[in-house]
Amino acid sequence: MNTTIKKLCYSLLAVTLLVGCSNKQSLQTYFVDNQEAANFTTVDIPTSIVDFKNADLTEEEKEAYKAIDKLNFLGFKLDTTNKETYEIEKAKVASILEDERYIELGDFNMFGSTLSVKYIGDDDLADEFIVFGSSKEFGFGVLRVLGEDMSPAKLVRLAESMNKGKVDDSQLKGIIDFFK
Template sequence: MKRTVKILGITAFLSLILVSCNSEPSLQRYFVDHQEMPNFISQDIPVSMVKVDKTNFTEAQHEAFNSVRRLNFLGFNINETNTAIYTDELEKVKTILKQGKYQDLMEFSDKGRKILVKYIGDDDEADEVVVFGSANDMGFAVVRILGDDMSPEKMVALAQALNNANLDESQMQDMLNFFK
């Protein structure tokens, strides 16, 4: 009897381990696997280091900004020698972002540049917001926005405010120079 219970316990434990392993690729795994690879640049930026003029922010925009803890940035710079790699990597990221856990927040295109904003969570609270941008002449970039109590609605308002805000671009200069 003890042997049967032991075998059933081990079987249940192994089944639980096998079921809990997720074979879908994740954005976090993609970041870790590619942060040191050629043609990629990676940076983790605590939001406390991002200097933004918040004087014209609304209360909702302040709440959204304060809910963000850090930004993870991963960029791929395209050139004439790596277009095949660019195409493959771009498809990998697009495939990850097509997973059901990523919900659309907004999407727009401008002058051949495509921007896609998605989030993981529900309508009231986002666990993670992802900004994905690509341009065939520059490459692509993925920004994971991580924080606590992030509201998708407020994040859209924050994005619009940041578009008009006074940002200290010297903090982002390494990332900007990477795409030149």
């Protein structure tokens, strides 16, 4: 009897592991897989990049700012020798972001560049925002905004109020220099 129960438990465990495993690559694994690859750069951007101490923020904007835990950036630098790799890698990211769990906030085209903003969550709360931008001149970048119970509407208002704060350009120097 004990042997039968053990076999049943092992069988259930094996089935659970097989069903739980997915061949789909997540954005997080894409970041990890490419963090030290040629033509890529990764930067963890502190939330302190924008100083809102002396800014006149609304309560909603303050809540949105406090909900953000960290920002992760992954960039691919395009040059004359890696155009094919650029297209392949850009397609990989686009494929990951086509997953149904990413809810689209909007796509924008400006100055020869495209920008896509998506999030994971529901209409009221999000755990992750993704900004994916690409340019045939410079390459592409993916910014992950991670936090707890972030409100999409409040974060949009916070983004609109970025001019109220003081941006510390030195914390973006690594990203800017990478794309030069």
